[in-house]
Amino acid sequence: MKKLIAGNWKMNGSLAANEALLDALAQGLTVAPACEVAVCVPAPYLAQLRALKSTRAALSAVGLGAQDVSAHASGAYTGEVSAAMLKDLGCRYVIVGHSERRQYHGETDVLVADKAKAALAAGITPVVCIGETLAEREAGHTEEVVKRQLAAVIHTNGHCISEIVVAYEPVWAIGTGKTASPEEAQAVHAVLRAQLKAATDQSARVKILYGGSMNAANAALLLAQGDIDGGLIGGAALKAQDFLTIIAAAHA
Numbered sequence: 001m002k003k004l005i006a007g008n009w010k011m012n013g014s015l016a017a018n019e020a021l022l023d024a025l026a027q028g029l030t031v032a033p034a035c036e037v038a039v040c041v042p043a044p045y046l047a048q049l050r051a052l053k054s055t056r057a058a059l060s061a062v063g064l065g066a067q068d069v070s071a072h073a074s075g076a077y078t079g080e081v082s083a084a085m086l087k088d089l090g091c092r093y094v095i096v097g098h099s100e101r102r103q104y105h106g107e108t109d110v111l112v113a114d115k116a117k118a119a120l121a122a123g124i125t126p127v128v129c130i131g132e133t134l135a136e137r138e139a140g141h142t143e144e145v146v147k148r149q150l151a152a153v154i155h156t157n158g159h160c161i162s163e164i165v166v167a168y169e170p171v172w173a174i175g176t177g178k179t180a181s182p183e184e185a186q187a188v189h190a191v192l193r194a195q196l197k198a199a200t201d202q203s204a205r206v207k208i209l210y211g212g213s214m215n216a217a218n219a220a221l222l223l224a225q226g227d228i229d230g231g232l233i234g235g236a237a238l239k240a241q242d243f244l245t246i247i248a249a250a251h252a
């Protein structure tokens with residue numbers, strides 16, 4: 001399966017900075033990458049990114065993604081953005097359940113599962129983030145936590161589960177410069193793969209990304225692990241050269 005390298009820009013960017021970053025990526029992507037590439041940008045910039053992509057041939061294969069979606073279809077939900085709106089703006093992906101949303105916005109396993117369902121119903125691939133905190137890891141609960149988080153999504157989405165992307169992001173590794181070792185990450189990915197296998201006979205199609213301080217220096221080793229099918233990249237996705245290096249490290 002082709003790997004997926006997805007940038008998570010988080011709450012960064014401006015009209016000018018986005019254009020400069022996209023130009024630098026276009027310059028570096030003159031040869032079609034061996035992996036799938038996506039950028040998940042703040043919702044107000046989706047239309048800009050779509051327009052920038054349409055005028056730069058080197059970026060035609062880069063998928064557009066959002067960072068969150070409402071679990072509701074439409075109506076009186078002030079401030080929320082629906083999956084249909086994201087689809088309208090050309091989104092192929094949406095991140096759901098990022099640990100920053102679980103932590104700062106109280107998102108529960110059930111809400112994250114409902115958001116994944118809303119995305120799937122609109123024809124958008126949800127990139128479902130799961131991962132343990134440092135306290136949970138130190139208490140030996142990593143496996144139990146990630147399995148619980150994924151189980152909620154499986155429960156709500158049934159056979160559609162083969163259409164999702166999973167991103168394993170240990171919370172202690174996000175934005176900290178502390179990456180899970182390739183072996184630590186692979187061990188969790190193998191657990192998730194087995195869980196998906198038990199849920200669907202299409203599990204081989206489900207990409208399991210690693211995220212958490214993946215960068216230009218450590219990407220190749222992480223991506224060489226048998227069950228790591230790509231990366232969800234935060235900080236390093238804001239630096240064109242680093243993001244391009246990670247993309248180049250993601251061959252089949």
Ligand code: PGA
Nearest residue numbers: 174175212213233234235
């Ligand atoms: P990071 O973020 O690469 O900056 O650690 C990853 C993420 O939060 O998706």
